[in-house]
Amino acid sequence: xxxxAPKFKLxxxxxxxxxxxxxxxxxxxxxxxxxxxxxxxxxxxPVIDGELxxxxxxxxxxxxxxRILPVVHAFMATDIFRVMAFPGFGFAALLAAATIFVERxxxxxxxxxxxxxxxxxxxxxxxxxxxxLKLISKEIIIPAKADKPIFWAAPVLxxxxxxxxxxxxxxxxxxxxxxxxxxxLGVFAVIGFFPIITILSAWSANSKFPFIGGIRALFQMxxxxxxxxxxxxxxxxxxxxxxxxxxxxxxxxxxxxxFLPVGAIVFxxxxxxxxxxxxxDLPEAESEIVAGWLTELSGMMYGLVQLGTYLKLYAFAxxxxxxxxxxxxxxxxxxxxxxxxxxxxxMGPVTIGPFPGLPLFDQEMLNGTLWFVLKTAGVIFFILLxxxxxxxxxVDMLLNLGWSKLIGLAFVNIFIALGLLYAGVLGPGGLQ
Amino acid sequence: xxxxLPPGLALQKVDERIxxxxxxxxxxxxxxxxxxxxxxxDYIVACDPDPGYxxxxxxxxxxxxxxxxxxxxxxRPVIHDSCNVLYPYVLGAEELLGIEVPERxxxxxxxxxxxxxxxxxxxxxxxxGIFLGHSTMFMWPAGDRELLIDLMExxxxxxxxxxxxxxxxxxxxxxxNFEDVCLRQVNYFExxxxxxxxxxxDNPILIARTRDTGVLSRQDAIRYGTTGSVLRASGVDYDLxxxxxxxxxxxxxxxxxxxxxxxxxxxxKIPWLDMLExxxxxxxxxxxxxxxxxxxxxxxxxxxxxGLESVYKRVESGxxxxxxxxxxxxxxxxxxxxxxxxxxxxxxxxxxxxKGEKLGNMPSVYWSLNYWPVEADR
Numbered sequence: 001x002x003x004x005a006p007k008f009k010l011x012x013x014x015x016x017x018x019x020x021x022x023x024x025x026x027x028x029x030x031x032x033x034x035x036x037x038x039x040x041x042x043x044x045x046p047v048i049d050g051e052l053x054x055x056x057x058x059x060x061x062x063x064x065x066x067r068i069l070p071v072v073h074a075f076m077a078t079d080i081f082r083v084m085a086f087p088g089f090g091f092a093a094l095l096a097a098a099t100i101f102v103e104r105x106x107x108x109x110x111x112x113x114x115x116x117x118x119x120x121x122x123x124x125x126x127x128x129x130x131x132x133l134k135l136i137s138k139e140i141i142i143p144a145k146a147d148k149p150i151f152w153a154a155p156v157l158x159x160x161x162x163x164x165x166x167x168x169x170x171x172x173x174x175x176x177x178x179x180x181x182x183x184x185l186g187v188f189a190v191i192g193f194f195p196i197i198t199i200l201s202a203w204s205a206n207s208k209f210p211f212i213g214g215i216r217a218l219f220q221m222x223x224x225x226x227x228x229x230x231x232x233x234x235x236x237x238x239x240x241x242x243x244x245x246x247x248x249x250x251x252x253x254x255x256x257x258x259f260l261p262v263g264a265i266v267f268x269x270x271x272x273x274x275x276x277x278x279x280x281d282l283p284e285a286e287s288e289i290v291a292g293w294l295t296e297l298s299g300m301m302y303g304l305v306q307l308g309t310y311l312k313l314y315a316f317a318x319x320x321x322x323x324x325x326x327x328x329x330x331x332x333x334x335x336x337x338x339x340x341x342x343x344x345x346x347m348g349p350v351t352i353g354p355f356p357g358l359p360l361f362d363q364e365m366l367n368g369t370l371w372f373v374l375k376t377a378g379v380i381f382f383i384l385l386x387x388x389x390x391x392x393x394x395v396d397m398l399l400n401l402g403w404s405k406l407i408g409l410a411f412v413n414i415f416i417a418l419g420l421l422y423a424g425v426l427g428p429g430g431l432q
Numbered sequence: 433x434x435x436x437l438p439p440g441l442a443l444q445k446v447d448e449r450i451x452x453x454x455x456x457x458x459x460x461x462x463x464x465x466x467x468x469x470x471x472x473x474d475y476i477v478a479c480d481p482d483p484g485y486x487x488x489x490x491x492x493x494x495x496x497x498x499x500x501x502x503x504x505x506x507x508r509p510v511i512h513d514s515c516n517v518l519y520p521y522v523l524g525a526e527e528l529l530g531i532e533v534p535e536r537x538x539x540x541x542x543x544x545x546x547x548x549x550x551x552x553x554x555x556x557x558x559x560x561g562i563f564l565g566h567s568t569m570f571m572w573p574a575g576d577r578e579l580l581i582d583l584m585e586x587x588x589x590x591x592x593x594x595x596x597x598x599x600x601x602x603x604x605x606x607x608x609n610f611e612d613v614c615l616r617q618v619n620y621f622e623x624x625x626x627x628x629x630x631x632x633x634d635n636p637i638l639i640a641r642t643r644d645t646g647v648l649s650r651q652d653a654i655r656y657g658t659t660g661s662v663l664r665a666s667g668v669d670y671d672l673x674x675x676x677x678x679x680x681x682x683x684x685x686x687x688x689x690x691x692x693x694x695x696x697x698x699x700x701k702i703p704w705l706d707m708l709e710x711x712x713x714x715x716x717x718x719x720x721x722x723x724x725x726x727x728x729x730x731x732x733x734x735x736x737x738x739g740l741e742s743v744y745k746r747v748e749s750g751x752x753x754x755x756x757x758x759x760x761x762x763x764x765x766x767x768x769x770x771x772x773x774x775x776x777x778x779x780x781x782x783x784x785x786x787k788g789e790k791l792g793n794m795p796s797v798y799w800s801l802n803y804w805p806v807e808a809d810r
Contacts, residue, residue, distance in 0.1 A: 111571035208453060212791075278565055279637055287461030287563040287795035390637050392565030394792040395474055397640060 079177075083167070088177045092166040095376070096310035097128055103384045110388040135303035143296050147204035154201030155297065155304040161193045162311035169318035170245040172328050172368030183244040184236065187319065188229055191274065194312075195221040198283070198293055205296040213292025216395060217276065217283035223402040224273040230410035231266040234417035235323050244319075248327025255326035259420055263413035264324045266406050268382070271316045273402065275309070277383060279390040280398060317379040318372070325375045328368030336363055446470070450477060457485045461563060461795045465805040467782075471791055479786040479794075481779055487809040494769035498734050499525045502769070504595045509773070509807040511593050513552035515544045516749035517807070518597045520756035521769065523678060523745040525599040528737045528760050531729050537601030538679040539721035543614070544587060544596055545747075546710040546717070550621070551580050552750035553703045556802065560700055561632065563795035564641065569632050576624045579617050586610060599735070601728035611718050622711040625704065633701055642697040646785040646797035649694055656781045659774045660752020661702040661802050666694035672748035684716045696793070699800035703750075734764045751775055751802045775808040 075081055082088055101116070105123065108115025120126025142148060168183050168190070170176035180186055195218050202214020236242060238259070239250045257264045273280040284292040297305060321327060393401075437443065446452070453469045456462025466482040490509060494502050506521055507514035519541070526533060554577040561569025581591050586607050588594040596603050632638060648658070653666035663670050671688040673681045689705035691698040737760040746755035752774030759768040778801040785797050 107567070111568050112575050113571060208451060278567075281565065282792070285565060285792070287565070288791055290459060290461075388568045389631065389635075390566070391561075391569075391635065391641065392792075393637055394641055394790060396790060396792075 082175075082177050087169070087171040087175045088167060089163050091171070092163070092311050092314050093307070095314045095373070096307065099310055099313060099380055099384070100128055101125065102380075103387070106381075106384060107388050132303060135300050138299035140299040140301055143205055143207060145206040146296070147206065150200050150204035151296075152301075154197055154204065155301045155308070157197045158194070158201070159304050159308040159311070161190055161197060162308040162315065165190045165315040166311055166318075168244055169315055170248055170322060170327060171318075171372050172365040173245070173249070175365060175369070176245055179245055180243070182242045184232065184242040184247075187244075188225075191221075191225065191228070194274070201297070202293040205293075207296050209289045209291075209295045210293045212289045213283045213285075213295065216285075216289075217293055219395065220273055220276070220280065220282060220398060220402075223399055224270045224406070227266055227402060227406035227410045228270040228274065230407060231263045231270065231413055232323060233410075234260045234263045234413045237414070237417045237421060244322050248322045248329070251326035252329050255324060255329075257324040259425075260324070260413055260417060262409055262416060264320075266409045266413060267320060267324070269406060270402075271320065272383065272386065273398070275313055275316060275383065277313075278387040279393045281392055282395055282398060285392055313380065313383060314376070317376045317383060320379050321372060321375040325379070327375075328372045330367070330371030330374075332363070332367050334363055334367040334370060447472075449473075455794070462798075463803075463805045464809070467794070467798065469786070469791070469794065474790050474792070476786050476789050476791060476794065479783045481782050483776070483779065483805060483808045485809065486806050490810045491769055491771060495765060495767065498764040499529065499599055499766065500731070500735075502766070503598060504593070506769070506771075507593055507595060509771070509810050510552070510749075510751075510804055512555050513548055513750045513804075514592070514594050515541075515548040515597060516552070516747060517754060517771075518595075519545060519678075519747040519749070520745040520754055521758070521771075522597045522599055523747070524743040524756050524758040525766075527743045527745070528741065528758060529599055529731070529735050530738070531600045531731070533601050533679075533729065534726045535680075536722045536725040537727040539717050540587075540602050540606060540727055541597060541679055542681065542684070542717045543714055543721075544584070544594070544602070546714050547580050547584055547587075548594075549750045550707050550710050551577055551584070553707050554580075556703060556750070556799075556804075557628075557700075560796075560799050563799050564638065566632065566635075566638070569628070572624075572628065572631075576621060579621050579624075583614055583617050586613065598728065600731050601726070603728070605727045611721075615715065615718055618711050618714050622708060625707055628704065633704065639697060641793075642700060642796050642800070643693075643695055645696045645793045646699075646789060646800065647693070647695045648699075648781055648785060652781070652784070653694065656777070656784075658752070658778050658781055658801075660748070660750075660778070661706065662699055662778050662781065662800075663752065664689060665691050665698035665702045667692040672746060672753050676746070678745070678747055680717070680720075683720065684713055686713060696796050696800045699802070700796075703802065736764055737762055746772070749774060751804060751807070752778065771810055773807045773810065774802070775804045779803050779808060 076086075084090055104127070105115045116124025116127035118124060119130045142151060165187065167177035168180075168187050170179070178186070198217040198221070199214045202210040202217070205211075235247060235256050238256065239247050241247060241250070276283050282292075284294060286292075289295070294302060294305060449472050450470050451472075453471060454466060455469055456466040457464055464486045466485065468480040468482060469476055470478040488508070490506060493505055497505070502521070503518060507518050510517045554573040558570045558573040558577075561567070561573070584594060585591050587610065588596040588604070590596075648656075648662065648666050650667045653663050653668060658666075659670075667690060669688055669690050671686065672678075673686045674688055687709055689702055689709060691702060739762045740760070742757065742759040744755060744757045746753050748754075754774055755772035757768075757770040757772065758766050761767040782798060782801060782803075785801075786794060789797060
């Protein structure tokens with residue numbers, strides 16, 4: 001370890017720690033607290049338990065942390081929390097970041113190398129942060145003859161479309177950003193945006209390789225959208241609903257993959273193609289067309305497209321889980337929460353506690369989220385795996401696969417679903 | 433069109449449907465050269481390879497150095513096949529200088545040459561894998577290549593540019609215990625490359641992509657003068673190690689791998705079979721090699737040839753028959769050194785193979801020709 005810290009001295013280490021603590025305390029006291037005080041006086045305070053939350057009451061959480069719980073509850077019930085944090089963007093971005101890390105490490109193990117190793121001491125866990133910082137600090141170069149507004153807008157639109165796709169995915173019962181009746185149609189509508197954004201970006205770069213890549217992406221996405229939609233019709237027929245939450249709730253006994261394995265396979269293959277992953281990464285085939293439609297993107301514009309790609313990957317994996325693997329359904333493994341974590345402690349004149357358990361989340365939601373994340377991780381693993389095993393296929397093979405074989409299989413799946421309905425195995429009076 | 437063109441030049445009439453792509457030299461799918469491709473939709477209508485980007489004048493440089501100091505720079509065209517690219521020059525210089533090489537040195541040369549052939553083919557295979565988008569096939573050969581590179585390091589002291597062959601033998605004797613280590617590493621290496629069949633050569637997507645693409649018929653392969661794996665993939669049983677044995681190849685049992693298809697898949701599989709054959713040759717050579725003896729004939733400083741004479745020698749390198757033509761006029765420097773390289777011969781077939789193919793086939797067909805741009809430019 002002498003290589004990493006050649007002149008390590010414990011005294012200097014402790015000194016630097018104390019320095020940091022000193023500056024943190026100083027900044028919090030001189031800047032943070034006055035800022036909080038000012039904000040608390042300016043904004044309108046919520047009424048909790050029939051009591052106006054004054055700055056004084058807000059600060060009493062320092063003496064009794066349980067007093068903050070109503071505020072957090074109120075915040076968690078807002079739409080902004082759902083969009084920004086839990087079932088929405090923050091959760092998805094976290095899973096996407098984990099996906100990138102797992103992909104790099106898994107591929108490295110497959111190929112007999114170590115992968116990211118040095119950044120962040122433990123197995124290169126901060127490599128992604130380093131890459132992000134690098135992309136942010138890089139200069140953004142725009143081709144001279146590019147159509148600048150569209151070229152700028154395309155990566156942002158790409159992330160926006162991917163994030164709106166994430167909004168449809170229900171993570172736990174009642175935990176979904178957009179709980180719309182026609183959720184599946186909404187998903188198809190959002191998927192339909194990606195080829196348009198891709199071709200806009202490729203065309204506006206005004207360069208040959210992005211143009212070819214954009215046309216390839218258009219071919220690929222449009223020709224695979226049809227089997228994608230057809231492969232999901234079986235599930236819609238069996239559940240009689242387009243609401244993704246209802247589809248997930250309907251699989252409490254059996255996941256649909258038991259009855260519709262053909263549809264699941266077709267959906268998985270079309271998913272790989274829509275995500276432009278190997279073996280279907282023709283739009284980014286580097287040995288033929290440099291980086292395809294990403295060739296002219298630089299700096300954080302490229303980073304945004306990567307972020308959008310992985311958000312899209314998470315969303316597709318989540319859609320697969322919701323439609324075929326039963327969504328959040330699973331055995332209850334989360335233990336019931338104790339009413340009190342610690343009973344009250346009497347310390348002289350002061351009584352501390354009793355501390356409540358975990359009243360922020362209910363048991364159902366935690367269990368659902370756990371199963372959803374586990375299943376999604378499994379699906380993501382199988383999405384990542386072909387990258388280490390298969391070479392890239394060609395455009396004509398891709399179109400042949402999409403237009404003839406997959407559409408045929410999708411119809412087979414629809415007939416299986418119809419057969420199950422008419423035979424009375426499923427549907428009214430059937431198993432589910 | 434009213435502007436005046438210089439005499440002898442004419443504007444090419446190009447259909448509006450046709451798009452001209454400059455693939456390279458700054459392109460991940462070209463190497464150090466440019467391929468000007470004209471495409472109509474996804475189909476290639478014309479292809480014009482444009483080598484010469486890394487021309488370094490190696491042949492001219494050879495006229496200013498004596499027979500020994502020519503060695504380090506003449507291996508530069510293909511540094512990862514450096515023993516084989518020096519081999520014809522060394523054989524020719526020995527004939528000009530009238531040197532008889534010791535028996536042990538001949539065997540050491542054969543071992544070094546076969547090891548280097550495997551090192552070259554592994555590098556080639558790694559790039560073939562990444563050209564097809566198969567990243568595992570990039571990492572595995574690049575990693576397993578280290579086994580043989582370590583052997584070459586033990587043998588010659590250098591990992592890539594060995595400069596090991598000299599007129600009169602090899603530079604150094606083998607290190608102690610080299611035979612055992614070599615046998616062990618080569619056996620493990622053979623076991624590893626046999627595993628490539630499962631992930632690469634038997635991969636259904638790879639077969640679907642490379643079968644029947646860029647088919648080079650037997651007649652065309654002979655007519656264009658292609659050599660090496662390209663020729664053997666088209667069904668011509670031609671290997672200089674068998675047909676014109678040099679050094680001790682006539683005492684070894686060398687099997688020539690031939691496939692009849694002549695497509696991109698066959699051209700990619702022949703080098704892999706060659707590696708397995710090389711492992712056999714190394715084992716035979718290790719067994720038959722004299723256990724002791726001199727490996728180098730001492731030369732005088734600045735050796736001179738007898739007078740005006742020339743010699744042409746050729747060997748089977750990793751890419752095909754590699755010839756060296758040396759003219760000497762009795763001075764310490766050669767009058768002319770001409771390398772006849774297999775890369776350039778194989779490139780001639782490229783425009784005809786790519787015409788009518790799809791753009792997606794360009795990397796696989798181009799790299800299956802076993803072409804190394806730096807060697808072609810010299």
